[in-house]
Amino acid sequence: MTTDNLHTLAADQNEIGGHTVTLADVTSVEPDEASRQICNDRVNLTDWGFKVTSFAYPFAASTPKSEEQVAGCGYNSARGLGEITTPIDCAGCAAAETVRPADLFRTRATSEVGSKWTLADLQATVAQAEKAGGWLQLTFYDVDNSGSPAPSAPRCSNSSPLGWRPGPNKGPWPCARYTT
Numbered sequence: 001m002t003t004d005n006l007h008t009l010a011a012d013q014n015e016i017g018g019h020t021v022t023l024a025d026v027t028s029v030e031p032d033e034a035s036r037q038i039c040n041d042r043v044n045l046t047d048w049g050f051k052v053t054s055f056a057y058p059f060a061a062s063t064p065k066s067e068e069q070v071a072g073c074g075y076n077s078a079r080g081l082g083e084i085t086t087p088i089d090c091a092g093c094a095a096a097e098t099v100r101p102a103d104l105f106r107t108r109a110t111s112e113v114g115s116k117w118t119l120a121d122l123q124a125t126v127a128q129a130e131k132a133g134g135w136l137q138l139t140f141y142d143v144d145n146s147g148s149p150a151p152s153a154p155r156c157s158n159s160s161p162l163g164w165r166p167g168p169n170k171g172p173w174p175c176a177r178y179t180t
């Protein structure tokens with residue numbers, strides 16, 4: 001991905017968030033290095049012209065210390081992973097994050113949507129969040145416009161039910177329920 005790609009995404013109303021300079025596990029490197037990883041990434045993105053407010057922990061690894069470091073680098077929030085119930089995992093977990101989230105520096109999200117998921121799983125996850133009320137963060141990995149990550153992964157087309165349709169990249173991803 002190039003910085004031009006990032007600007008195209010940002011112009012399409014997507015926020016570009018931080019994820020450390022080199023995908024460092026901020027819980028296992030020295031504290032000073034963790035801060036450099038988190039802060040320098042945000043500075044780079046800001047220098048490239050993005051308004052950077054949100055962070056995602058590499059490997060979803062965080063501790064109270066790393067939450068402090070993310071806040072100290074000027075982020076407004078950071079996302080977790082795998083804390084919301086889905087048909088795939090996290091039975092008994094909440095159906096949606098609260099608004100406002102209890103922990104702004106570890107906001108709850110589903111596990112990564114990947115090849116184990118079907119479109120029905122994705123729809124069920126959204127439907128239960130709609131019923132519960134709140135905020136649902138879905139995380140997609142290895143997204144491109146060729147149908148990645150795997151042929152069995154959830155896809156949708158313009159004829160999919162319930163208003164589900166593919167994203168503006170013209171591939172089957174991101175399959176989402178757009179309200180506008």
Ligand SMILES: [Zn+2]
Nearest residue numbers: 019023058059
């Ligand atoms: Zn990552």
